[in-house]
Amino acid sequence: MTLETHLRAVREGGRTALVPYVTGGITESWTDLLAAYEAAGADAIEIGLPFSDPMLDGVTIQEASDRSLARGTTVESILSDLAGISVGIPLIAMTYANLALRDGFCARLRAAGVVALVVPDVPLDEVSDLERSAAAAGVELVLLAAPSTPPAKLPEIATRSRGFLYAISRMGTTGEAGELAESATVLADAIRNATDLPVLVGFGVSTPAHAVHAARHADGVVVASTLMRALLDGATPSEVGARVAAMRTALDTMAP
Amino acid sequence: MRDAPAVDRIRAGQMAEPSTAGRFGGFGGRFVPESLVPACQEVERAFREAWADPRFRGQLDRLLAGYAGRPTALTPAWRLSGDLGITLLLKREDLAHTGSHKINNVLGQALLARRMGKTRLIAETGAGQHGVATATAAALLGMRATVFMGQRDIERQALNVFRMEMLGAEVVPVTSGSRTLKDSCNEAMRHWVGAVEDSYYCIGSVMGPHPYPWMVREFQRVIGDEARTQCATELPAAVPDYVVACVGGGSNAAGTFAGFVDTSARLIGVEAAGGAAMTDGAVGVLHGFRSRVLQDDQGQIAEAHSVAAGLDYPGIGPEHAHLGELGRATYVTVGDDEVVAAVHRLARSEGILCALESAHAVAWVIRAAESGELPPGATVLLTLSGRGDKDMSALMELA
Numbered sequence: 001m002t003l004e005t006h007l008r009a010v011r012e013g014g015r016t017a018l019v020p021y022v023t024g025g026i027t028e029s030w031t032d033l034l035a036a037y038e039a040a041g042a043d044a045i046e047i048g049l050p051f052s053d054p055m056l057d058g059v060t061i062q063e064a065s066d067r068s069l070a071r072g073t074t075v076e077s078i079l080s081d082l083a084g085i086s087v088g089i090p091l092i093a094m095t096y097a098n099l100a101l102r103d104g105f106c107a108r109l110r111a112a113g114v115v116a117l118v119v120p121d122v123p124l125d126e127v128s129d130l131e132r133s134a135a136a137a138g139v140e141l142v143l144l145a146a147p148s149t150p151p152a153k154l155p156e157i158a159t160r161s162r163g164f165l166y167a168i169s170r171m172g173t174t175g176e177a178g179e180l181a182e183s184a185t186v187l188a189d190a191i192r193n194a195t196d197l198p199v200l201v202g203f204g205v206s207t208p209a210h211a212v213h214a215a216r217h218a219d220g221v222v223v224a225s226t227l228m229r230a231l232l233d234g235a236t237p238s239e240v241g242a243r244v245a246a247m248r249t250a251l252d253t254m255a256p
Numbered sequence: 257m258r259d260a261p262a263v264d265r266i267r268a269g270q271m272a273e274p275s276t277a278g279r280f281g282g283f284g285g286r287f288v289p290e291s292l293v294p295a296c297q298e299v300e301r302a303f304r305e306a307w308a309d310p311r312f313r314g315q316l317d318r319l320l321a322g323y324a325g326r327p328t329a330l331t332p333a334w335r336l337s338g339d340l341g342i343t344l345l346l347k348r349e350d351l352a353h354t355g356s357h358k359i360n361n362v363l364g365q366a367l368l369a370r371r372m373g374k375t376r377l378i379a380e381t382g383a384g385q386h387g388v389a390t391a392t393a394a395a396l397l398g399m400r401a402t403v404f405m406g407q408r409d410i411e412r413q414a415l416n417v418f419r420m421e422m423l424g425a426e427v428v429p430v431t432s433g434s435r436t437l438k439d440s441c442n443e444a445m446r447h448w449v450g451a452v453e454d455s456y457y458c459i460g461s462v463m464g465p466h467p468y469p470w471m472v473r474e475f476q477r478v479i480g481d482e483a484r485t486q487c488a489t490e491l492p493a494a495v496p497d498y499v500v501a502c503v504g505g506g507s508n509a510a511g512t513f514a515g516f517v518d519t520s521a522r523l524i525g526v527e528a529a530g531g532a533a534m535t536d537g538a539v540g541v542l543h544g545f546r547s548r549v550l551q552d553d554q555g556q557i558a559e560a561h562s563v564a565a566g567l568d569y570p571g572i573g574p575e576h577a578h579l580g581e582l583g584r585a586t587y588v589t590v591g592d593d594e595v596v597a598a599v600h601r602l603a604r605s606e607g608i609l610c611a612l613e614s615a616h617a618v619a620w621v622i623r624a625a626e627s628g629e630l631p632p633g634a635t636v637l638l639t640l641s642g643r644g645d646k647d648m649s650a651l652m653e654l655a
């Protein structure tokens with residue numbers, strides 16, 4: 001089953017997709033987080049493959065990436081860590097162009113059981129090469145739209161995106177936020193007008209209330225920095241999992 | 257001779273406009289988050305209009321002449337030439353206002369930003385010369401300026417930090433990664449995502465997403481165009497045998513080469529041995545463009561190491577990667593020791609204290625003349641990209 005089919009089924013089941021993130025290799029036992037997320041009711045998991053120069057990441061994911069790279073993490077080591085475990089929900093890789101455009105990258109992802117890929121510094125106009133290698137490897141390449149994206153461009157982004165369409169909530173980098181940006185719901189509404197591909201909102205979704213707010217306009221949320229901040233500050237995988245579980249509960253019990 | 261027309265055709269097409277996707281051969285492009293695509297498109301539209309507008313060109317020319325002090329002199333290096341047995345001509349960008357070629361590009365971009373209705377300039381800086389130029393242009397045009405600078409460079413280039421602050425700019429220390437130029441580029445880019453409404457990102461070299469590599473080269477081509485005219489009166493053959501410039505991102509070299517790409521001159525770009533993207537790099541994507549980049553075998557970007565902060569950059573402008581691939585330009589490296597020796601030698605023989613960056617070009621000419629790689633009697637145009645005042649404390653530590 002493709003990620004897109006899976007997310008459509010989640011939506012048809014009346015449920016909001018919850019996609020927590022982890023920076024691969026951030027700790028020795030980072031794969032424990034995958035189990036914790038799954039147990040907490042995640043619908044898919046985004047795994048960051050750390051890059052030395054993450055242009056669209058704020059301080060938290062930068063710190064998470066630096067910590068992971070300092071441990072000697074490589075794409076190879078993350079993928080081989082994955083080979084040793086079984087996860088019952090789809091895995092999505094997120095990384096930058098310099099890693100994603102290397103020969104054989106998508107095929108290696110697929111061989112490790114990763115079904116989809118998000119590359120924030122490859123916009124629609126530059127996507128052709130990556131689109132081809134992802135398709136050839138059977139990896140769904142997720143495209144992104146931002147608040148600055150002209151509405152007229154959304155249909156093409158939606159047509160070429162696979163899996164879902166990633167709505168960047170605000171004009172800024174990843175990072176925890178006090179409030180969900182107004183631009184998040186405006187963009188999600190505009191995307192929904194343009195396509196019936198599932199739309200997931202990410203960047204700054206930090207609390208159950210943010211998740212619920214986004215869910216009124218989108219099919220799901222991606223939650224990253226707030227979880228990595230907790231982990232960097234010493235939370236255990238089960239404590240981080242509990243935050244995901246709190247979001248799950250809030251989403252499942254929200255008023256329609 | 258049979259090949260001549262083909263060669264001419266290649267030459268004429270070189271250093272022209274990139275493709276609509278911003279490609280120089282296979283290099284360049286616009287690898288930025290979707291969030292920044294409209295801002296890059298807005299810059300491209302504005303630049304195309306301005307560059308075709310005689311009023312804009314007139315405004316810029318007046319500033320370059322009356323404010324920046326152009327044309328800069330072409331100075332024969334008499335004594336060094338005699339010692340080396342060649343004819344060495346120095347294109348004196350060190351004499352431009354603020355002390356380097358960076359002002360040429362910044363005046364162009366700042367005028368463009370004002371024309372676009374932006375009120376604030378954002379810049380990254382390594383040695384601080386681009387930051388100083390940006391702070392200067394902002395003061396001149398009544399705009400605000402925020403300059404991102406790596407913490408390590410702030411320590412190495414304290415004088416330029418103080419200059420920027422004197423000029424009213426805000427200097428933001430960058431503490432991520434290697435705390436040098438590449439990290440200040442990341443940080444400027446991140447900041448721009450959240451500030452595109454009122455802020456213009458003034459990139460300091462022929463790098464970044466389309467249209468920057470092309471636009472910055474066009475704003476710097478004044479170096480090469482002037483030098484071409486000056487060489488025509490200075491040299492019997494009108495065109496030098498060699499054209500040499502140092503390369504960090506590659507803007508002074510690109511501007512210089514643009515004036516000579518259609519001639520028989522050999523074009524030589526000199527990189528720092530510890531930051532030689534052409535020699536040691538592999539094709540990759542960094543800071544919005546595809547080019548040659550220093551990286552490890554996993555694709556993580558490597559840190560550059562040079563005595564010259566302005567050359568501590570792991571990438572190189574995409575057009576240089578293209579010119580190198582075509583064989584139209586050649587890229588060589590020199591080490592820190594030769595560079596420091598070259599600063600001293602030029603100072604003692606010509607009374608010109610140049611920047612450590614510029615001294616890379618001088619060091620290569622000295623080495624090549626002494627080894628015979630430059631034939632006796634060769635004529636050489638060398639772009640001296642900046643003056644050395646900013647490097648005095650670094651040189652004092654090395655003394």
Ligand SMILES: Cc1ncc(COP(=O)(O)O)c(C=O)c1O
Nearest residue numbers: 504505506507508566613641642
């Ligand atoms: C004097 C001087 N020359 C050269 C450079 C390198 O830049 P580019 O290669 O773009 O000319 C710098 C950069 O800071 C500089 O200050």
